[in-house]
Amino acid sequence: MKIFAIYSSKGGVGKTAGAVNLSYSAAQCGHRVLLCDLDAQGAASFYFRVRPGKKFNGKKLLQGGLKKFIRASDYERLDLLPAHFSFRNLDLVLAKLEEERRRLALQKLFKPLADEYDVLIMDCPPNLTLLSENIILAADSVVTPVIPTTLSLVALKQLLKLFRKVGAKEKRINAYFSMVEPRKVMHRDMIAQYEQYAIFRKVQIPYLAEVEKMGLHRQPVAAVSPASIAAKQYTSLWLEIWNRSIGG
Numbered sequence: 001m002k003i004f005a006i007y008s009s010k011g012g013v014g015k016t017a018g019a020v021n022l023s024y025s026a027a028q029c030g031h032r033v034l035l036c037d038l039d040a041q042g043a044a045s046f047y048f049r050v051r052p053g054k055k056f057n058g059k060k061l062l063q064g065g066l067k068k069f070i071r072a073s074d075y076e077r078l079d080l081l082p083a084h085f086s087f088r089n090l091d092l093v094l095a096k097l098e099e100e101r102r103r104l105a106l107q108k109l110f111k112p113l114a115d116e117y118d119v120l121i122m123d124c125p126p127n128l129t130l131l132s133e134n135i136i137l138a139a140d141s142v143v144t145p146v147i148p149t150t151l152s153l154v155a156l157k158q159l160l161k162l163f164r165k166v167g168a169k170e171k172r173i174n175a176y177f178s179m180v181e182p183r184k185v186m187h188r189d190m191i192a193q194y195e196q197y198a199i200f201r202k203v204q205i206p207y208l209a210e211v212e213k214m215g216l217h218r219q220p221v222a223a224v225s226p227a228s229i230a231a232k233q234y235t236s237l238w239l240e241i242w243n244r245s246i247g248g
C-alpha cells in the first residue's frame with residue numbers, strides 16, 4: 001500500500017479538490033483506494049456524500065480499529081474514512097500520547113490496512129502542527145498543491161522546514177501548480193521561475209469552473225464529465241505521481 005498525503009499549511013489551495021479527484025483517478029486506474037478525510041471541515045466526505053457513524057470520533061480513530069468506521073463510496077474500488085467534527089481536537093489527543101508514539105500514531109494506524117488497499121490518500125487540514133508531523137511521517141509521498149503566488153510558495157518553504165524537523169526525505173515531496181490562470185502575469189512568472197525545480201511535477205491543474213462546480217454535483221469531476229480538461233489533468237497528475245512513487 002502506498003500512502004499519499006495531500007497537504008499544505010496554506011488553506012484553499014486545492015487540497016480537497018486534489019484528494020477527491022486523485023482518489024477517483026487512482027480507483028479508475030484499477031487500484032483499491034481508501035480516502036481518509038482528516039480535516040474536521042469534512043469537505044472530502046461532503047463531496048462523496050458520506051457521513052461518519054454516530055459512534056465515531058477522533059479519540060476512537062487514534063485508538064485504532066479504524067476499519068469499522070470505513071464507508072463505501074458510490075464508486076467501485078473507492079472507500080472513504082469520513083471526517084468527524086471532533087477531528088479539530090486531533091492534536092490534543094496526539095499530544096497526550098507518550099513521547100515516542102506521538103509522531104508515529106497515524107503511521108501505526110494505517111499499518112493494518114496494508115493488505116486491503118493499494119493506495120491510501122489523506123485529505124489534510126491546513127495546519128503546521130503535531131498532526132502535520134504525523135501526516136508527513138506516515139506518507140510515502142506528500143503531494144502539495146501550489147497556487148503560483150507568493151504565499152503558496154511560503155507554504156512550500158514551511159513544508160521543507162517541517163520535513164527537515166521530522167527528518168523526512170525531501171524526495172518524497174510532489175509539488176504541483178494548482179488553480180493556474182495563464183492570463184495572470186504573476187502566475188506565468190512564478191511558474192517560469194520555479195517549474196524546473198525537482199520538487200515540481202510537470203502536470204498543472206488550471207483554474208477551471210468544472211472543479212468549482214464539484215460543490216453542486218458532489219461528485220469527482222471525472223464522474224460528471226470524463227472528457228473534461230479537469231478530468232484529464234487530474235488523471236495525468238495521478239499517473240505522474242504514481243509512477244514516481246513506484247520509481248518509474
Ligand SMILES: Nc1ncnc2c1ncn2[C@@H]1O[C@H](COP(=O)(O)OP(=O)(O)OP(=O)(O)O)[C@@H](O)[C@H]1O
Pocket residue numbers: 010011012013014015016017018039043124125126178179180205206207208209211212213214215
Ligand atoms: N482547479 C480549480 N479551479 C477552480 N476552482 C478550484 C480549483 N481547485 C479548487 N477550487 C475551488 O477553490 C476552493 C478551495 O479548494 P479546496 O477546498 O480544494 O482547497 P483546500 O486546500 O482543501 O482548502 P482548505 O485548506 O480549506 O481545506 C473550493 O471552492 C474549490 O471548489
Ligand SMILES: [Mg+2]
Pocket residue numbers: 015016017039043123124
Ligand atoms: Mg480541504
